[in-house]
Amino acid sequence: MRYARRALIVAWKDLVVERRSKETLNALLFFSLALLFVFQFTLGPDRERLAAVLPGVLWLGFILSGVLGLGRTFLVERDNDCWEALLLAPGDKSAVYVGKLAASLALMLVVEAIVLALFTLFFNVDLGPALPGLALVIVLGTLGIAAVGALFAAMTAQVRTRELLFPVLLLPVLVPVLLGTVKATEALLLREPLASVAHWWQLLVAADVVYVVVGLLTFDVLLEG
Amino acid sequence: MVKVLGWLAVVGIAAGLTMGFAVAPREVTQGNVQRIMYLHVPAVWVAYLAFIVGFVASVVYLARRRDTADRLAHAACEVGTVFLGVNIATGAIWGKPTWGTWWTWDARLTSVAVVFVMFLAYLLLRQAVEDPERGARYAAVLGIVAALNIPLVHFSVYWWRTLHQPPSLLKPGTSAMPPSILAALLINFAALALLGAYFIARRARVLAAEAEALA
Numbered sequence: 001m002r003y004a005r006r007a008l009i010v011a012w013k014d015l016v017v018e019r020r021s022k023e024t025l026n027a028l029l030f031f032s033l034a035l036l037f038v039f040q041f042t043l044g045p046d047r048e049r050l051a052a053v054l055p056g057v058l059w060l061g062f063i064l065s066g067v068l069g070l071g072r073t074f075l076v077e078r079d080n081d082c083w084e085a086l087l088l089a090p091g092d093k094s095a096v097y098v099g100k101l102a103a104s105l106a107l108m109l110v111v112e113a114i115v116l117a118l119f120t121l122f123f124n125v126d127l128g129p130a131l132p133g134l135a136l137v138i139v140l141g142t143l144g145i146a147a148v149g150a151l152f153a154a155m156t157a158q159v160r161t162r163e164l165l166f167p168v169l170l171l172p173v174l175v176p177v178l179l180g181t182v183k184a185t186e187a188l189l190l191r192e193p194l195a196s197v198a199h200w201w202q203l204l205v206a207a208d209v210v211y212v213v214v215g216l217l218t219f220d221v222l223l224e225g
Numbered sequence: 226m227v228k229v230l231g232w233l234a235v236v237g238i239a240a241g242l243t244m245g246f247a248v249a250p251r252e253v254t255q256g257n258v259q260r261i262m263y264l265h266v267p268a269v270w271v272a273y274l275a276f277i278v279g280f281v282a283s284v285v286y287l288a289r290r291r292d293t294a295d296r297l298a299h300a301a302c303e304v305g306t307v308f309l310g311v312n313i314a315t316g317a318i319w320g321k322p323t324w325g326t327w328w329t330w331d332a333r334l335t336s337v338a339v340v341f342v343m344f345l346a347y348l349l350l351r352q353a354v355e356d357p358e359r360g361a362r363y364a365a366v367l368g369i370v371a372a373l374n375i376p377l378v379h380f381s382v383y384w385w386r387t388l389h390q391p392p393s394l395l396k397p398g399t400s401a402m403p404p405s406i407l408a409a410l411l412i413n414f415a416a417l418a419l420l421g422a423y424f425i426a427r428r429a430r431v432l433a434a435e436a437e438a439l440a
Contacts, residue, residue: 148370155350155363165353169367172343173374176381183385199384207377214373218366221287 003095010086010099011106017076018107024072025107028065032115035061036122050123055185058119059178062112062138063145063171069111070149071166073104074157086223093220097150101215104146112138125189133194134185140204141181147211148173154222180204227430230423237416244409261319267414268312269337271421273375275305276344278425280372283365292436293429295361298368299351300428304421306344313337336382343371343378357436 018024039057043050077083086096116138120127127134152169156162184200194201245263252259282298285291316334317327328334347367354360402410 151366151370155366158359159353160355161353165350168349169346172339172346173370175339176374176377179381179385203377203381203384210373210377211370214366214370218287218369221362221366224362 003092003098006089006091006095007098007102010096011102012099014076014100014103015106018103024069025111028069028107028111029114031068032061032065032111033118035064036115036118040122047124051125054119054123054125055182055189058116058185059141059182061115061119062108062142063174063178065111065115066108066142066145066149067167067170069107070104070146070153070170071156071163073100073150073153078157083223093223094216096223097154097215097219100154101146101150101212104150105143108142108146109139112142127189130188130191133188133197136194137181137184137188137197137201137204140201140208141177144177144204144207144211145174147208147215151211151215151219151222154219176203176207180207227423227426230419230426234416234419234423237412237419241409241413241416244405244412249406249409250403255323258319258322261315263409263413264417265312265315265319266410267417268308268315270414271417272305272308272312274418275301275308275421275425276340276372276375279305279368283368283372286361286365287369292361292433295365296429296432296436297425298365299432300425302344302347302368303428304424306341306348307424308417308421309337309341309344313341330386332383332386335386336379339378339382340371340375343374347371357439 039061043053043057074083077086086093089096116127119125149170152166152173156166156169159165180200180203184197184204187197187200188194241263245260249260249263251257279298279301282294282301286294286298313334316337320329321327347364350367351360351364354363
């Protein structure tokens, strides 16, 4: 119970900071919008081709905005000795990880929901009955991205070349998550039932469990600085 | 001790080359090109063995914080990456005459390539962190994540591309491998495993000397 409260405090703190400054959210929304234009220009107006690559493009948008947003997870802690305060916080340090993960997940899901809405609008996609399945895949995939992202963000926060290093570490590790989400999204957009992509969402669940457990077990090692 | 390992590796490689070029027969359909398998296949086995060593050493480092464990993890992951690179390069050289292309996005090729890039990132992290103690901790965490990610990469890539060819030479039953080919393969595997162990031991020593010089 105390553990959950500690995690909640960290998540709450991060979300309040974000709500007051709106630093990350505004930038990410603008970035996603810019990506939408870039996709449109590079892929051309051909509607059929667009429909074929849409799942990949959608997840490319999610992962790129995720890379930008997640890389900043621990930057806020570097000022005003906040990092030391986290270190001094009583109890199991993995609660800090859970809190950071929850806040990042919430932020990413908000961005993704807006991006998805913009996608359906601009690329004229009818999600309709695919939406519940798609929501499940998005939550599972985003959890995996955020779980690795929060861990690697703590790892790179103190490194001089962090903006370069963070995506370089993150992207190869996330290949299974990307494959799973893109293939599942593809099938769902073709109106296939959720059961037909069972192996993909099971893979996503397995990946999420592995990443979160490793994060919980190793986070205190990274928090040492 | 390390020297003995090195000489054993030399003997093993001499035996492996003899087996691969002289004793093992010429493959009927592929011809002499097939002989690259004696380097190609053992290289990937040794690479994955090295990654397992790196994973265990990373866990031990986080539990005990002994510098030797960190250096072993570093050396093992580096040597594993080199052997995986050898595997990919020899695969491409074999693929050009056999498949007519250096590279295809087939399941095995893709999953090995992803693992290769993952461990290149590990080596990049090793370089990027200036403080050695901090670098050791970070690398241990990444080494654990990367090693546990290998099965996930394999499963996802296999489902992504189910049209890969099954391993034609190691399929049990149907097309039994001539015993001389199997012997050549296993002897080369032993030789490369010795070579890999020798490289890891040497690399760990160099890392220890570097740490001593900087201290």
